[in-house]
Amino acid sequence: MNNNIVSENNIEDKVYSKSRWLILAILVTQPFMACLDSSIVNVALPTIGQKLSITMSSAEWIISSYLIIISAAILIFGRLGDMKGKCKVFLNGILMFVLGSLLCGISNSITTLVISRIIQAIGAAMVMSTNQGIITDIFPPNERGKALGISGSFVALGSILGPALGGLIITYLSWNYIFLINIPIGVVAYFFGRKHLPISKSTNNVSLDKYxxxxxxxxxxxxxxxxxxxxxxxxxxxxxxxxxxxxxxxxxxxxxxxxxxxxxMLDLLLFKNRSFSINLFCAFIAFAALSTVNVIQPFYLSDILKFSPSEISLIMISYPAVLFIASPLSGSLSDKIGSKKLTLLGLLFTSISLFLISSLNEHSNKLTIVLVLCLLGLSNGLFQSPNTNLIMSSAPKNKLGIAGGTNALVRNLGLVFGVSISTSILYYRMSNVAGYRVLGTIPGRDDIFVYGMKGVYILAGIVCLIAFIFSLIDGVKSLKSQNN
CATH class of the missing domain: 1.10.287 (Helix Hairpins)
Structure with missing residues (x-):
């Protein structure tokens, strides 16, 4: 029985105390789990493909099905969070995520694995749609950037541990354990969440827009x-x-x-706020660009440079390791100097990072790859927390659930779009050179894969530069309106 039941209007009073940092510790376990799971799967994808005897294009459904279902469900749970209580949806989401992880862990075919990933994705949508809203709810504006930065650092921590754990698990155990590792983390998070989260007693009698x-x-x-x-x-x-x-x-x-x-279900009036809309657009672009690296880089390292799973893990850690350090610092700095400057700097550096990554080829060395991934980590560390702060701070208090859900949706749509478009462009460019339809690497023709990869990263860098220009224009307009 949870003793922390309060009315919706009194949540703020209850948690504006030292307990909010304990609540934050519970909340950050979800993005930690989600990123741990995602980064492990990205590194393990070539191995899973070999073990299940499937092509690269089929293996991508392990990632894509997860992202598509999250995108399809996240608005629903964001709306339910506003209606029924964000903490309730968050806790039930942890249980669903744990169940999905268990089913993924015992899967023995691509069909059962994808179905299990769908169940896991429903749980992820429940927690992702409410996590940011709860943080925004319980932290005052002068601490919100720091709190969101800490949340972002746990995203990075999950990404840091994922490749390392993935490499160890693939080397010494079965790939199934990359999913089973989520279960103890989820159980502990649910236990402490039931005890400490301020479960709201909603007075909202509005029904969900089912159609x-x-x-x-x-x-x-x-x-x-x-x-x-x-x-x-x-x-x-x-x-x-x-x-x-x-x-x-x-x-x-x-x-x-x-x-x-x-x-x-989706309040379109939110999009009339220019700051809300522009920063959502920038988040979409940044996460779409990031997913091009997440999905292509492991195959580049494995199939082109012939690195072992453990080597791939160590190289891929460089990006989230820098993000882990940069994100909380960026969040704290945004509380002092404002979030807009940091989002602009982050977008600009992301664009530069992608142009540098496009210069990689079949002869690139580990140090060069690590350095460009570190710059990408710094860029995203500067961007993510301030961007989230700008989005959530521009939403009304009674719509934080749907605002958080929309933000999470747009980021996941960016990831889905990035995976889909980047691989489509990759295969299209490779097919043009090869003279026939290509759906994976071609033995003995590493140059064709590098050609396709280069085009993807150059395009992603250009799109990020466009987002930087849009954000810069928005910043100038906001500054003029303040002066007037």
Whole structure:
């Protein structure tokens, strides 16, 4: 029985004390688990593909199914968090994530593994949609950047431990254990969460917009699944094209209906706030760019440079290691000098990092790779916490759940979009050179993979530069409005 039940209006008074740091410690376990799981899977993907006898394009569904379902479900749980209580949704999400991890761990085929990843993704959506809202709820503005920075550092910590643990598990144990490791962490987080989180007693009697929720889920699944399948079947395939058009039509219908009803699942009025919209756009671009590195780099290191799993783990650690240090420092600094300057600097450095990564080839050495990944880690460390602070601070208090859900959704859409588009561009460029459809590395033709990879990173760098310009214009306009 949880003794921390309070009314929605009194949560702020209850937690604006030293207990908020204990609550933060509980909250950061979720992004830690999610990033631990994600980084382990990224490193283990080549091994899983070999063990299950599947191609690179099939193995990508282990990542893509997870991201697609999170994107499809996260708005629903963000809305439910505002209606029923964010802490309740958060705790139930931990249980669902643990269940999904258990099922992933005992899977013995690509089909059962993808289904289990879907269950895991539902749990991840529940906690990701409420985590930022709870932090914003319990921390005053002068400490919010620091708190979000600490949360970001645990994201990095999960990413740091993931490759190392992944390398050890793949070397000495079965790949199944990369999922089972989530279970003890989740159980401990749930136990302390039940004891200390301020479970809100909601007085909101508004019902969920079920039709809007259904339309959003359908549109998200159809749009991104068709993009993924197009890699194998091509966009000219009538079924792929029909599914994509159907998904877009349903999404447009969703937006139209949401703009007309009284209590929508997605409050479109939030997007009338320029700061909210611009910073969401920048988050989408930054995470899409980041996912190009996450999905392509392990195959580059494994198949092109022929590094062992343990070597790949050590190299990939360099990015989150720097992020782990930079994120809380950036969050604390944003409380003092403002978040906008740091987001601009982070976007600019991200663009530079991607241009540098595009220069890697089949002869690149470990030190060069580590240095460019460190710069990418610094760039994202500067960007993520201040960007989240700008988004959440521009949302009304009674809409923090849906604002946090929207922020998490946009970031995950960026990850899904980045995986889908980057691999599509990679295969397209490789196929043009090879003269036939390519869905993976070609033995003896490392130069073709490097050619495809270079194009992906250059395009990602250009898009990040465009986001930097948009954010700079927004900053100038905000400064002018303040002076007036």
């Amino acid at each position: 809007g929720a259904l339309m959003f889920v359908i549109s998200t699944i159809f749009i991104f699944s068709s993009i993924m399948l197009s890699q194998q079947l091509g966009f000219s395939n009538i079924y792929i094209l029909s599914a994509l058009i159907f998904g877009i039509i349903i999404f447009l219908l969703f937006l139209f209906i949401e703009s007309k009803i009284k209590n929508p």
